[in-house]
Amino acid sequence: MPKKAKELSALEVQRLTKPGLYAVGGVAGLQLQVLPSGARTWVLRVVIGGKRRDMGLGGYPDVTLAGAREKAREARVLIEEGKDPIAQRAAARSALAAARGAEITFDECARKFIESKSVEWKNQKHGAQWSATLETYASPIVGKLQVRDVTLAHIIKILEPIWTTKTETATRLRGRIESVLDWATVRGYRHGENPARWKGHLDKILAKPSKVAKVEHHAALPVDEVGTFMQALRNRSGMAARALEVLILTAARSGEIRGMRWDEIDLQNAVWTIPGARMKMAREHRVPLTERVLEILRTLPRVDDSPLVFPAPRGGQLSDMTLTAVLRRMNVEAVPHGFRSTFRDWTAERTNYPREVAEMALAHAIGNAVEAAYRRGDLFDKRRRLMNEWTKFCDTVQQAGAVVPLQRSTTAA
Secondary structure, three states: OOOOOOOOOHHHHHOOOOOEEEEOOOOOOEEEEEOOOOOEEEEEEEEEOOEEEEEEEEEEOOOOHHHHHHHHHHHHHHHHOOOOHHHHHHHHHHHHHHHHHOOOEHHHHHHHHHHHHHHHOOOHHHHHHHHHHHHHHHHHHHOOOEHHHOOHHHHHHHHHHHHOOOHHHHHHHHHHHHHHHHHHHHOOOOOOOOOOOOOOOHHHOOOOHHHHOOOOOEEOOOHHHHHHHHHHHHOOOOHHHHHHHHHHHHOOOHHHHHOOEHHHEEOOOOEEEEOHHHOOOOOOEEEEOOHHHHHHHHHOOOOOOOOEOOEOOOOOEOOHHHHHHHHHHOOOOOOOOHHHHHHHHHHHHHOOOOHHHHHHHOOOOOOOHHHHHHHHHHHHHHHHHHHHHHHHHHOOOOOOOOOOOOOOOEEOO
């Protein structure tokens, strides 16, 4: 152990201004280091594990003489206990740096998660929906919290107020919160189980969604009203009316029709090939085109060399509300998507086509990938006949009383 030096007073320490090392006494090995720049720092010279080490105790005068002696005594107590105060301090600094690196709020996590997954989503609307629901319902409660501190109590506080009144929104919100927290866990920002998980957790606290809210189905036109409606629709002019007519005759989804491109259409072979990137099932889908659809396509103007078949007046795609507006102006209580239900009802009630033919016409999944691959050619031919019959049915006004009216059809497809 170093020999104790004379114990200097605070005033004597203050007068030490010449560069060098000065033993100040009070604790063995405690020195004041005066640098050529004039800065002064405290140094404790000790032996740890048989090696001489210099341990910094802070700068003077921020750390006073009394403070430096107190720190030096504490360090020597640790050394006598077989501990390394220098290593402990380095570990503490490292842990603090790591903790600061892991400091991220829920809002920041949500933004980073959405950015990382946006390349997988088909359109910006999906990402916007994620951001909107999280900002509206989750952010006010947990947005500014460190993501590691989000607990079950927070999740319940977010979901309970809307669980029975906005069940579908609440269900989607729960899943989105779960995804954000899972992402945060994988990235090392939080630990432990996900408080937003459903199975075996929230399902023990919240009511089953199907028990508290009825599914909102898409309003659809009854089968026997199709002919009359189509006759009226064909008398209407405008791009939206023609887009709606093609939607009905192809049993396609609104987004598929509004995004239809000229380079997807083979007029000679009467085939519309929709790339997987634009399909709900993310698989390419071929649609047989009937003579009426071909007639519509051939008479449509090419607007400003737009690649879109049905461009909006100011460019870009038509909005979904544009097609809905056509129905509203015609005083029809239906939505564009509901015509897929009308088509499905017609195939089931008025034709003998197998279920899988109708399902593939709607671009729903059938069987496994191998089965679908082997059936592709056969089903396409059958679907062409099916769509021709559907078009013929749409051209026919049903006589009143010929068929007993059925309850309005709906679908959640």
